[in-house]
Every structure is written in structure tokens, then in C-alpha cells.
Amino acid sequence: ICKNDFVFIFVGRLVGDKGINELVRAFSHLTLSSIEAENILTTGGLKLLLVGPLESQLDPLQPETLEAIVHNKNIISVGFQAEVRSYFAIADCLVFPSYREGFPNVVLQAGAMGLPSIVTDINGCNEIIINEKNGLIIPVQDEVVLCKTMRKIVEDSILHTNLISNSREMIVSRYEQQVVWESVFDQYIKLTQN
Numbered sequence: 001i002c003k004n005d006f007v008f009i010f011v012g013r014l015v016g017d018k019g020i021n022e023l024v025r026a027f028s029h030l031t032l033s034s035i036e037a038e039n040i041l042t043t044g045g046l047k048l049l050l051v052g053p054l055e056s057q058l059d060p061l062q063p064e065t066l067e068a069i070v071h072n073k074n075i076i077s078v079g080f081q082a083e084v085r086s087y088f089a090i091a092d093c094l095v096f097p098s099y100r101e102g103f104p105n106v107v108l109q110a111g112a113m114g115l116p117s118i119v120t121d122i123n124g125c126n127e128i129i130i131n132e133k134n135g136l137i138i139p140v141q142d143e144v145v146l147c148k149t150m151r152k153i154v155e156d157s158i159l160h161t162n163l164i165s166n167s168r169e170m171i172v173s174r175y176e177q178q179v180v181w182e183s184v185f186d187q188y189i190k191l192t193q194n
Helices: 020-032 037-043 063-071 085-089 105-112 143-155 157-175 177-193
Strands: 006-011 046-051 075-079 093-096 117-120 135-138
Touching (some): 006 085, 063 075, 085 105
16 A cells, blocks of 8 residues: 555455445446546555455355455455554545444444545444535445445545545544443433333
8 A cells, every 4th residue: 555545444344244245346346447547646546455354154255256355456455453543544435335234333433533434324324424424325235336436535535525524523523432321321211210
């Protein structure tokens, strides 16, 4: 990864229902397509950084996805990492195309590090990300829209800068630990009153 590369990052288990098949295909198409020459000169190359374990037992990735991860020099898979902050620090955008989630901590972590996110329109993700404020929301399992959205965030430097400027502030103001604990406490009070 070079200083001027635009780095997309995914953090999580590398399995089908996290959208990894779609992500790898979208990224592969993105790197093969023609992004405006001036943007390539400005941003350097494009990289996809995959941080997480490959789990082939329950929901394995498609063979062509595994082949692309191994052979595409712009896709870097580093396996499980206990500490992900250093990886977020070299990234420009989290891409989290999961099919279903509870409340994804990785999207909160990315935002806390000042990273915008591209997420799918699912519970949890669409509560943390406000479209075109601190990230972009796309349909589930739509690699065409995913590719277009990834291209948009690379090409539109004004949009990318605005998303960055909002990311940390929105996470800190909406998910500050004391606010969360007070909300949990309020719920306990309501439950005990019933």
C-alpha cells in the first residue's frame, strides 16, 4: 500500500453472508474499469484490505472469490487481527456489505477513526450510517450498485471529504458511552415499573 493509494477496508469474518463475494467482484470490476485519469494521478491506485479470518466451514466463499483474493495484487488479506486500529488508520473507507447484522461494532469503530462507511441497508448499519452524511447506504447483495458507490467515493473528493468530516463527530455525539449507559439504565427502570 502506497501513501497515495485509496484503500477500501473490510473488517470481519470472510464469509458469504458478510457480502465478501459481492465485494471482491465489485472491487475487481472497479480496478479494471476506467476511472478518470486525473483521479488516478491524485489518489494513486486502489486497494482492498481484508482484515479477518477466512471461515470455510459454515458459509464458504465462492471459488472465484478465493482465487481473486489470492491473485489480485490490489487485494490484501491479512487474516484475523486482534488490533484493527492501525489498519483503519491507513484506510480511506470502510466497506461493509453484510446481509444481516445485529449492531455492527466495526462500523462504529471505523466512524470513531474518522472513516466513512459504505454499508448495506440492514438493521444496525442503517441506524449508524446516515446516507450521504457519514457514509453511503446501498441495497443488500447488489454488486453493481456497490461498484458504482465505491467508484463514486473515489471520484468525488468533495463527497469523500464531507463524509470524513462528519464520521467521527456523528459517532461520538450519538454513541458516547455515558449516553448508552443512561439509555440502558432508563430501559431497566421502565421494565421494573411494568
